[in-house]
Amino acid sequence: MSKVVAITTTSLRRFLRTKENLFFVFGFPILIIFFVGIQFGGGVAATLVVVGDSVVADTVVQETEAAGMGVERVDDRDEAEEWVARGWAQAAAIVPDGDPWAGDTVEIEYLASGAAVTELLGPIQAAVASSNLGPMVTRAVVETTGADPDDARASVEASAETITRTEVDTEVVGDPLFEGDIELFDIGASSQLVLFTFLTSLSTSGYLILTRKLGVARRMLSTPTSVGRIVAGETVGRYAIAVVQALFIVVFSALIFGVDWGDPWGSTAVMALFSLVATGAGILLGSIMKSDAAAGGIGVMLGIGLGALGGGMVPYELFPETLQQVARFTPHLWALEAFRVLLFEDGTIADITTQLAVLAGMGVVVLAVSVWFYRRSIVEA
Amino acid sequence: MEAVLRCEGLVKRFDDRAAVDGVGFEIAAGETYGLLGPNGAGKTTTISMVCGLLKRDEGTVIVAGEPIDTSSVEERRAIGYVPQEIALYPDLTARENLRFFARLYGLSDRMDERVDEVLDVVGLTDRADDKAEEYSGGMQRRLNIGIGMLHEPDLLILDEPTVGVDPQSRNAILDSVAALGSLGMAVLYTTHYMEEAERLCDRIGIIDEGRIVAEGDRRELIGLIGEADTVTLQITGADGCAERVAAIEGVESAQLEGEELIIIAHNAGSLLSEILVVVRDAGATVKGVNVDEPDLEAVFLHLTGKALRD
Ligand SMILES: Nc1ncnc2c1ncn2[C@@H]1O[C@H](COP(=O)(O)OP(=O)(O)O)[C@@H](O)[C@H]1O
Numbered sequence: 247m248s249k250v251v252a253i254t255t256t257s258l259r260r261f262l263r264t265k266e267n268l269f270f271v272f273g274f275p276i277l278i279i280f281f282v283g284i285q286f287g288g289g290v291a292a293t294l295v296v297v298g299d300s301v302v303a304d305t306v307v308q309e310t311e312a313a314g315m316g317v318e319r320v321d322d323r324d325e326a327e328e329w330v331a332r333g334w335a336q337a338a339a340i341v342p343d344g345d346p347w348a349g350d351t352v353e354i355e356y357l358a359s360g361a362a363v364t365e366l367l368g369p370i371q372a373a374v375a376s377s378n379l380g381p382m383v384t385r386a387v388v389e390t391t392g393a394d395p396d397d398a399r400a401s402v403e404a405s406a407e408t409i410t411r412t413e414v415d416t417e418v419v420g421d422p423l424f425e426g427d428i429e430l431f432d433i434g435a436s437s438q439l440v441l442f443t444f445l446t447s448l449s450t451s452g453y454l455i456l457t458r459k460l461g462v463a464r465r466m467l468s469t470p471t472s473v474g475r476i477v478a479g480e481t482v483g484r485y486a487i488a489v490v491q492a493l494f495i496v497v498f499s500a501l502i503f504g505v506d507w508g509d510p511w512g513s514t515a516v517m518a519l520f521s522l523v524a525t526g527a528g529i530l531l532g533s534i535m536k537s538d539a540a541a542g543g544i545g546v547m548l549g550i551g552l553g554a555l556g557g558g559m560v561p562y563e564l565f566p567e568t569l570q571q572v573a574r575f576t577p578h579l580w581a582l583e584a585f586r587v588l589l590f591e592d593g594t595i596a597d598i599t600t601q602l603a604v605l606a607g608m609g610v611v612v613l614a615v616s617v618w619f620y621r622r623s624i625v626e627a
Numbered sequence: 628m629e630a631v632l633r634c635e636g637l638v639k640r641f642d643d644r645a646a647v648d649g650v651g652f653e654i655a656a657g658e659t660y661g662l663l664g665p666n667g668a669g670k671t672t673t674i675s676m677v678c679g680l681l682k683r684d685e686g687t688v689i690v691a692g693e694p695i696d697t698s699s700v701e702e703r704r705a706i707g708y709v710p711q712e713i714a715l716y717p718d719l720t721a722r723e724n725l726r727f728f729a730r731l732y733g734l735s736d737r738m739d740e741r742v743d744e745v746l747d748v749v750g751l752t753d754r755a756d757d758k759a760e761e762y763s764g765g766m767q768r769r770l771n772i773g774i775g776m777l778h779e780p781d782l783l784i785l786d787e788p789t790v791g792v793d794p795q796s797r798n799a800i801l802d803s804v805a806a807l808g809s810l811g812m813a814v815l816y817t818t819h820y821m822e823e824a825e826r827l828c829d830r831i832g833i834i835d836e837g838r839i840v841a842e843g844d845r846r847e848l849i850g851l852i853g854e855a856d857t858v859t860l861q862i863t864g865a866d867g868c869a870e871r872v873a874a875i876e877g878v879e880s881a882q883l884e885g886e887e888l889i890i891i892a893h894n895a896g897s898l899l900s901e902i903l904v905v906v907r908d909a910g911a912t913v914k915g916v917n918v919d920e921p922d923l924e925a926v927f928l929h930l931t932g933k934a935l936r937d
Pocket residue numbers: 641646664665666667668669670671672673
């Protein structure tokens with residue numbers, strides 16, 4: 247046991263002794279969370295997603311654009327909720343399909359989160375109230391009287407002044423859809439967590455390769471220390487780094503940026519299991535690669551690539567179908583999905599059992615494979 | 628006395644080519660055994676099998692009474708292995724490196740004491756808390772050796788421990804290795820420098836192309852070639868003395884070349900005084916004497932038909 251501890255503490259000591267490592271483990275993720283946070287929360291224009299196929303929906307889009315804010319059209323309410331829940335849009339306007347008749351009541355559902363609630367409501371109200379409702383009246387005239395559309399438009403425009411202005415009532419109904427407002431920094435904090443934990447684990451592969459290249463691994467084997475203990479020592483050390491980094495990101499972002507990580511049991515479980523997969527991946531890379539420099543480059547590529555594929559940068563729902571299928575093989579996707587449930591749906595550990603099971607399965611498989619390769623890499627034939 | 632290391636019939640093939648082909652030897656406690664051979668002779672491969680780091684194709688290894696193979700764990704406690712390469716963490720200090728390996732060797736209670744002792748033996752006490760990467764090559768080599776003797780093993784194996792070391796460090800290393808045998812350790816020392824083997828080793832195995840081609844102490848090995856010593860006398864007024872010298876029992880030949888009388892003789896050391904008497908009686912004046920014994924280099928040349936160093 248004390249030999250495992252010796253190997254673990256030595257690999258930790260070596261890792262933490264390098265200032266660059268300290269920066270990448272602790273400083274960099276916080277910087278990124280901070281910058282992503284202020285980008286989404288502040289300077290950049292808020293974005294509205296609009297659902298609905300009607301002249302009213304068109305008008306809302308036009309008015310929002312005219313107000314200098316971002317606007318995207320999406321297919322249905324679920325998709326719109328997803329956008330808002332993930333923070334890719336701050337509000338959604340759900341407009342009924344089909345153009346209304348004059349005199350009809352049009353109920354526009356408005357879903358918003360955080361700071362954007364009032365900001366984006368303005369254009370919608372403006373849209374509904376605007377004189378652009380003229381076309382609706384025109385259509386009503388055409389369909390009830392059979393008049394020539396051009397004539398109808400001309401006469402509607404001529405009498406525009408006399409058309410009764412649309413009345414707008416705004417009413418807040420129902421419970422807030424997104425439990426606990428999505429704060430500035432919530433967006434992206436979980437993405438950075440999985441991205442960096444994985445990247446750091448992959449980056450430790452270089453130490454493993456160096457240990458082997460220097461002949462230290464072989465020398466360890468020449469002492470009365472079994473291969474199993476060496477493997478255990480190296481694994482535990484790496485796992486500790488991954489968990490400590492994840493914990494640090496959680497605690498620091500919660501204390502300083504006010505990020506709410508939801509059910510602590512749930513987020514701890516996600517971190518613990520995701521770190522397991524990350525650790526295995528790092529050891530695997532360090533066991534199959536011969537050059538530490540090459541492993542470093544591949545580590546960064548893999549870390550960022552898998553992170554992006556797993557939805558750490560763009561929601562994976564926006565990927566083409568086949569890519570979405572591929573993304574399901576990344577641990578990132580399952581961890582982010584679990585965090586989404588915990589953070590934005592106020593879920594508990596009980597609501598993420600599927601994700602946890604998948605992560606645990608991935609962790610066991612990747613770790614087993616990596617240990618096999620690592621063992622093979624240090625024991626001569 | 629029971630041998631600390633006994634290995635027999637060791638064979639290792641890489642792709643059907645035997646890198647080690649039937650090597651066997653024994654080392655007793657307190658004895659320093661040298662494996663002398665050129666690069667590629669199979670020294671490291673032999674050692675790797677002795678340490679149980681490499682699977683052998685044939686043969687047996689017994690260290691301190693216990694058989695050793697790649698699955699041995701506790702049995703390795705009897706062995707201290709100093710690899711050919713500097714196998715330590717460059718980003719850790721000497722003390723940290725020593726403590727790390729001390730724990731792997733299972734030295735828990737005596738650890739700090741032993742670490743200090745070893746630092747002293749390898750002369751790194753002053754630099755103990757500097758990172759190894761800041762050391763000179765010689766200091767790194769010394770630390771490399773220090774790690775292997777931390778746990779006072781029955782058998783210390785040193786694989787070319789002086790390669791790439793400045794002469795001063797090299798001397799320091801050789802001195803400390805010479806001291807190990809007197810501590811009762813069995814030492815297995817590989818080298819391709821014949822001076823090191825001559826200076827340190829009680830017995831030497833000459834290894835080439837995976838086979839031990841000769842074994843014995845220095846005298847025995849040199850005796851193998853049957854080549855006599857060469858005695859060179861710088862003399863004046865030596866007319867006719869060559870014949871007289873050649874008549875001395877044990878002298879093979881004596882030839883005058885200018886001012887030099889070159890004498891080939893077996894066991895020249897013991898004949899030297901007699902030779903000098905004969906030369907003086909012949910009326911010559913001796914200005915200088917040179918006795919060149921044949922060395923292991925010559926033995927190697929004799930046995931393998933090639934030079935030890937390339
Ligand atoms: N892992 C290996 N695979 C193939 N050939 C090897 C391997 N290790 C050593 N050899 C070969 O075995 C021979 C002996 O090598 P080695 O034991 O390292 O010699 P030495 O230590 O005496 O210089 C050399 O020809 C070397 O190329």
